[in-house]
Amino acid sequence: MSQSPDAWPLWEVFVRSKNGLAHKHSGSLHAPDAETALKSARDVYTRRSEGVSIWVIPSSAVVASSPDEREPLFAPSDDKPYRHPTFYDIPDEVGHM
Amino acid sequence: MGEEISLEHRFQAYVDADNKVEPKDWMPEKYRKTMIRQISQHAHSEVVGMLPEANWITRAPSLRSKLILLAKVQDEGGHGLYLYSAAETLGISREELLDDLLAGRAKYSSIFNYPTLSWADMGAVGWLVDGAAIANQVMLCRTSYGPYARAMVRICKEESFHQRQGYEIMMHLAAGTPDQKAMAQDALNRWWWPSLMMFGPPDDQSPNTAQSMAWRIKRKTNDELRQEFVDKTVPQVEFLGLQVPDSDLKWNEARGHYDFGPIDWEEFFQVVGGNGPCNKERLAARQKAHDDGMWVREAALAHAKKRAAASAASNDLKTSAA
Amino acid sequence: MKWATCDLADYALRKADDTLVLGQRLSEWCGHGPVLEQDIALTNVALDLIGQARGYYQMAAAWRADGSTEDDLAYRRDAHLFGNHLLVELPNGHWGDTLARQFFFDAYNFFLLEQLSKSPVEEISALAQKAYKEVSYHAQFSAEWIIRLGDGTDESHAKIQQSVNRLWAYTGELFEDTDLDRKLDGAVPLPSTLRADWLQKMREVFALATLELPDPNAYMQKGGLHGRHTEHLGYILAEMQYLPRAYPDAKW
Numbered sequence: 001m002s003q004s005p006d007a008w009p010l011w012e013v014f015v016r017s018k019n020g021l022a023h024k025h026s027g028s029l030h031a032p033d034a035e036t037a038l039k040s041a042r043d044v045y046t047r048r049s050e051g052v053s054i055w056v057i058p059s060s061a062v063v064a065s066s067p068d069e070r071e072p073l074f075a076p077s078d079d080k081p082y083r084h085p086t087f088y089d090i091p092d093e094v095g096h097m
Numbered sequence: 098m099g100e101e102i103s104l105e106h107r108f109q110a111y112v113d114a115d116n117k118v119e120p121k122d123w124m125p126e127k128y129r130k131t132m133i134r135q136i137s138q139h140a141h142s143e144v145v146g147m148l149p150e151a152n153w154i155t156r157a158p159s160l161r162s163k164l165i166l167l168a169k170v171q172d173e174g175g176h177g178l179y180l181y182s183a184a185e186t187l188g189i190s191r192e193e194l195l196d197d198l199l200a201g202r203a204k205y206s207s208i209f210n211y212p213t214l215s216w217a218d219m220g221a222v223g224w225l226v227d228g229a230a231i232a233n234q235v236m237l238c239r240t241s242y243g244p245y246a247r248a249m250v251r252i253c254k255e256e257s258f259h260q261r262q263g264y265e266i267m268m269h270l271a272a273g274t275p276d277q278k279a280m281a282q283d284a285l286n287r288w289w290w291p292s293l294m295m296f297g298p299p300d301d302q303s304p305n306t307a308q309s310m311a312w313r314i315k316r317k318t319n320d321e322l323r324q325e326f327v328d329k330t331v332p333q334v335e336f337l338g339l340q341v342p343d344s345d346l347k348w349n350e351a352r353g354h355y356d357f358g359p360i361d362w363e364e365f366f367q368v369v370g371g372n373g374p375c376n377k378e379r380l381a382a383r384q385k386a387h388d389d390g391m392w393v394r395e396a397a398l399a400h401a402k403k404r405a406a407a408s409a410a411s412n413d414l415k416t417s418a419a
Numbered sequence: 420m421k422w423a424t425c426d427l428a429d430y431a432l433r434k435a436d437d438t439l440v441l442g443q444r445l446s447e448w449c450g451h452g453p454v455l456e457q458d459i460a461l462t463n464v465a466l467d468l469i470g471q472a473r474g475y476y477q478m479a480a481a482w483r484a485d486g487s488t489e490d491d492l493a494y495r496r497d498a499h500l501f502g503n504h505l506l507v508e509l510p511n512g513h514w515g516d517t518l519a520r521q522f523f524f525d526a527y528n529f530f531l532l533e534q535l536s537k538s539p540v541e542e543i544s545a546l547a548q549k550a551y552k553e554v555s556y557h558a559q560f561s562a563e564w565i566i567r568l569g570d571g572t573d574e575s576h577a578k579i580q581q582s583v584n585r586l587w588a589y590t591g592e593l594f595e596d597t598d599l600d601r602k603l604d605g606a607v608p609l610p611s612t613l614r615a616d617w618l619q620k621m622r623e624v625f626a627l628a629t630l631e632l633p634d635p636n637a638y639m640q641k642g643g644l645h646g647r648h649t650e651h652l653g654y655i656l657a658e659m660q661y662l663p664r665a666y667p668d669a670k671w
Contacts, residue, residue: 006342007192008398008454010185020511029247029456030191032567034393034399039560040456043173047168048255067122147450158662158671159490160439160473164466170449171462178455216662216671266671272667324659346445382451390453392578393514396571403570 010059011037013044015051023055031056104360112313117243120186128312131305132185132242134203137194139381141205145198145379147173148220149213158216165262166219172259176252182246199384206230207365208375217270217284223263225285225292225330231256232326233296241313264333271337277336285334286342293357294365296323302362303416327355339392420489426602427540429502432492433599433644435475439493439522440652442468443659444511453514460553460560463520467553472642474546481542494663498653499646506589508643508652512554512582515568515575519582522561526620527593527613529558543606562624569628580630591639599644 008030008038014023026045031037037056045051065073081087111118118124124132149172157163181191196202197222208226215220234256237249270281297303297319309315317325327346334341345358367373447466450457476489506524511517532554535547568579594614600607618635625632642648662671 004190004192006395006398007190008394027179027251028185029178030454031456032397033404035563036397036401036456039563040460043460044178044456047172047175047463064121068120144455145452151450154449154508155443155658156661158494160469160476160493160671162671164469164473167446167449167462167469168465171459173468174450174455174459175460178459269671273671274666277669278664386451386453389451389513392572392574393457393568395452396575397567399575400567400571 008032011041011056012059012062013037013041014055014057015041015045016053017050018052023053026050028059109311112241115313115373116241117246119243120242125178127308129187131309131312131314132245133184135182135187135309136180136187136242136245136248137189138158138204138206140177140184140194141198141203142209143173143177143330145205145383146226148176148379148382149209149211149288149375152213153216153219156216157219162219162266168264168292169259172255176248176255179248179251180245183242183248185246186221186393192296195387199380199387201371201380203367206295207368207373208295210368211287211291212375214287215280215284217266217280219289220263220266220270221284221288223259223261224267224333225263225288225296227256227259227263229292229295229326230332231260232322232329236316236322239313239316267337271339281337282339285339289342290360290364291368292324294358294362296320296326298362298365324354326356331355352410421605422540424482424484427543427606428479428638429599430603430607431475431479431482431543433502435472435479435492436501437507437524437528438468438475439472440501440503440655441464441507441521442472443655444507444509445517445521447511448517455668460501461517464557466562466627467557471546471550471553474550478542478546490663494660498648498656501646501647501652501656503646503652504589504592505640505643505649506593507587507588508649508655509589510651513578514564515579515582516586518561518564518568519579519586522556522565522624523586523590523593525554525558525561527590527618528533528554530613530616530620531608531610536614538606549596562620564652565624565630566628569625576629577627579648584633587633588638588640591637592641592643595641595644612621 009032010028011031011034012028013026015026016023025064026041029037029040031040034056038054041054041056042051046054079085104123108118108123108125108128118128137233147170150166151231154163154170155165157166164380181194184194185191194203198205208229213222231253232251238246238253240246240249267285270277272278297306300306300318300320301317307313310318331341331346343353343358345356347352347356349356368376371377442465445461445468449458449462449465451462452554472493473489476492479492480487480489504524506520509516509520528550530550536544536551538544555633565579565583568575570576594610594617596609596611600609621632663669
């Protein structure tokens with residue numbers, strides 16, 4: 001990214017919409033520091049009571065898997081159908097399991 | 098070279114199957130450039146679009162309407178921000194995007210180069226301009242670039258009140274005193290044609306449409322969207338008891354659509370090219386906000402650095418004490 | 420109730436005028452802020468203040484019981500009938516001027532609402548409890564900006580110190596006890612009783628901001644509570660009230 005050092009850094013915003021649910025990525029914003037990022041996240045991403053809790057994380061701190069690795073990372077789990085409940089035939093008479 | 102072509106084929110097959118493209122996925126350079134151009138134009142439109150409506154916040158005729166308008170213009174700012182965020186996932190910074198806007202290299206929706214002359218314009222802009230924007234945005238919720246599609250979903254959810262509040266203003270005016278009704282008709286007269294132009298040039302003159310359709314960035318052509326808008330809006334005009342300023346407008350039973358008169362594309366291209374009534378004012382306002390804000394942004398960053406240094410120093414102290 | 424409803428109405432009007440005029444001023448920033456995030460943040464403050472103003476006007480209208488509505492009170496009174504403090508009608512100036520004005524008012528409003536939320540007059544305490552939450556956030560927001568600008572760059576330090584010095588003469592009025600406050604003794608706090616906490620807050624934040632606190636005993640401007648305003652209010656109202664004034668029979 002060609003962001004100059006004079007620009008406010010970018011932060012990723014995660015909002016928990018209600019207790020019991022996980023924080024979910026909402027978007028990003030620019031702020032000079034973490035406290036401001038948190039306040040701006042409140043102002044920008046919860047204008048319609050969308051949240052009860054917010055995380056902000058410097059975008060530069062996100063470590064992402066590369067799409068080139070998608071096959072080695074995720075393909076191996078495709079051929080493990082025995083991890084899914086539908087793999088097993090249980091007679092209907094047994095009832096819900 | 099051969100590899101590049103096969104990658105492009107794979108990409109095309111991938112979007113053909115209605116898959117979403119995510120930031121780190123391989124994409125043709127031209128797709129990336131097109132996305133940056135389109136998302137940033139969209140972001141600039143939201144931010145520049147704050148200005149004509151902000152023009153009436155301090156003159157809103159009731160406390161309720163003042164709050165609604167203020168919230169709405171603020172929403173446009175939020176939408177600009179979501180879109181800048183989406184554009185930034187493509188490896189360009191907001192700073193660069195703003196530089197392009199202020200230097201006149203980037204475009205924004207030409208509708209915002211028209212002036213807002215009366216309170217009825219707040220109604221007409223919300224109803225027609227946001228209405229036209231929503232038609233476009235609903236389509237973009239299914240666009241192939243993931244971050245753009247996600248920003249659009251959020252925006253569409255929030256925009257739904259914008260068009261309704263605009264129409265509500267028109268209803269009050271149309272049912273009000275003769276002065277108010279005249280105000281409403283005048284606003285409709287001035288905003289009708291520019292709203293139809295918002296969908297862009299006719300399909301046979303739109304150089305980017307075919308590629309954008311192929312890449313599933315756009316899902317409908319300019320003319321399709323424009324026709325849908327006219328079909329939907331004419332009955333709304335009739336409900337208000339106002340007149341569409343188009344003597345050629347009539348229902349075509351055979352087509353199942355309204356026929357409408359020719360659009361003045363010369364005007365459109367003049368406004369896009371910088372000769373609209375407010376082009377200079379709009380950019381000057383953005384430039385002024387940017388320049389006046391410089392020392393503020395610098396100060397906040399300088400303070401953050403001081404704080405970070407101080408907290409690093411106190412951590413060092415703790416470590417050495419331990 | 421042991422307090423006259425006409426006095427309560429007048430009091431609610433003063434609070435309404437304060438919050439409306441300041442909200443109106445802040446709304447001038449919308450679309451022109453130094454960065455999108457802060458534009459949105461400041462507009463949130465404006466929305467809260469205008470929302471509070473509506474609450475106060477509705478309350479005043481109910482106590483007046485003369486058929487007037489919130490909009491009549493906001494849009495059909497001339498400047499000499501407005502009872503807001505002079506501070507809130509001063510022009511926005513630059514970001515530092517706006518935030519200094521905001522910080523002075525937010526800190527005052529915070530301590531005021533803290534007391535009003537305990538008022539035995541139910542209408543007042545209900546509104547104050549809701550507003551108190553909003554204003555706690557405002558006060559933090561503006562204090563942080565004072566600190567950031569004060570302890571930012573040399574340029575910002577000089578600018579915000581100048582803003583503070585220039586606006587200082589308009590802070591004394593916030594703590595002026597009037598007959599109305601005395602008549603409502605027990606229902607609302609005497610403004611002078613809020614001053615110590617306010618000054619303490621100023622000292623704390625100014626220290627963090629590396630700013631000099633102006634002389635608390637300096638000469639102070641007054642008059643707003645008695646309808647004698649700066650030249651600015653007339654223009655604010657001319658703009659704000661123009662439509663209802665130009666089309667007196669229209670409903671919007």
